[in-house]
Amino acid sequence: MKLTASAKLVYNFTGPTEVIGLIQASHSGDQTILSEELILSPDAALVEDEDVRGDRRFRTCLSTETSIVYTATVDNGMRSLLPRSGRQHLWNELPPEALAYLLPSRFCPSDSFQRFAQREFGSAGDGVSRVMSILEWIAAEVDYVAGVSTPESSAAHTFTVRAGVCRDFTHLGITFCRALSIPARAVSAYSLDVQPPDFHAVMEVYLENAWWLVDPTRLAPIEGIIRIAHGRDAADTAFLTTDKACTVVSQTVQVSRVDTAS
Incomplete structure (x- = not known):
């Protein structure tokens, strides 16, 4: 199944605040990222990391009202479901x-x-x-x-x-x-x-x-x-971790199926 996801997080940071964001789709074996975009407004320098599991984080420092917008189109293929029976391991x-x-x-x-x-x-x-x-x-x-x-x-x-x-x-x-x-x-x-x-x-x-x-x-x-x-x-x-208190202005998340009909 092909899906489009979007998240728009608007937060107010009243002073220089260290931020770790965890909102990007993972590079995992059961999904393929077809396209994506991450935009901060106002713009801020980012450090982006990916761990050995494919999970991805960005790090930055924010100090005013900031909009963080992420959009991605992902193909899950034929994701396997929990089988009807299965052994528990020692x-x-x-x-x-x-x-x-x-x-x-x-x-x-x-x-x-x-x-x-x-x-x-x-x-x-x-x-x-x-x-x-x-x-x-x-x-x-x-x-x-x-x-x-x-x-x-x-x-x-x-x-x-x-x-x-x-x-x-x-x-x-x-x-x-x-x-x-x-x-x-x-x-x-x-x-x-x-x-x-x-x-x-x-x-x-x-x-x-x-x-x-x-x-x-x-x-x-x-x-x-x-x-x-x-x-x-x-x-x-956690999708957002900060070293100081901040205020949520607004937060929206949307997921929809991509219409593959020709």
């Missing part, structure tokens, strides 16, 4: 890069949920069955409600209030998977059909020798997702 079978995603992290205290996860999902079957059982539980037990969580809310908070937004659903899904020894990581994304349009948070699980994208909110089709970055949780994938 720890000694996992690739080294997956091991960090077994561990608790800032927003995903999986060590506190091992007993619950084993009791609730441990007998579901193979690895895919366990993940599907987790997704079914979240869909049945957690309401999608804005305003009940903050950027500091962890999966433990979501488990208690049984409500949240995409990052909360994702943190809870990751927490349950890690509690079952299934590697799981957060993915920030542009996503088709998300209402209201915004940056979206989904997750990946490692089963059957591969990472598989899943959306705990069930709001976005997997083939309609454009990856931005992945990490342990939202702390690793």
Whole structure:
């Protein structure tokens, strides 16, 4: 599927502020960037980096009201969906890069949920069955409600209030998977059909020798997702990180399907 994504972030920086931006589409194996453009107004010097995973960041210093506009057209080809069945790996079978995603992290205290996860999902079957059982539980037990969580809310908070937004659903899904020894990581994304349009948070699980994208909110089709970055949780994938406080003036995100009809 070919998709066009755009983000326009207008922020007010009241003095020289160091900024790390994480809004560019990732150079990952399951998507191809056909075209893209990043514009800052007023213009500012940028340092752009790409890590070994293909995730891309820009660094700059901003000191006044600034518009950051990113647009991209991306081809996801035929993205693979989570299979109907799949084996969960033993720890000694996992690739080294997956091991960090077994561990608790800032927003995903999986060590506190091992007993619950084993009791609730441990007998579901193979690895895919366990993940599907987790997704079914979240869909049945957690309401999608804005305003009940903050950027500091962890999966433990979501488990208690049984409500949240995409990052909360994702943190809870990751927490349950890690509690079952299934590697799981957060993915920030542009996503088709998300209402209201915004940056979206989904997750990946490692089963059957591969990472598989899943959306705990069930709001976005997997083939309609454009990856931005992945990490342990939202702390690793924030779209804007600053060393001083700043003010949001406006923020718009849009994703649409490219019409390929001739």
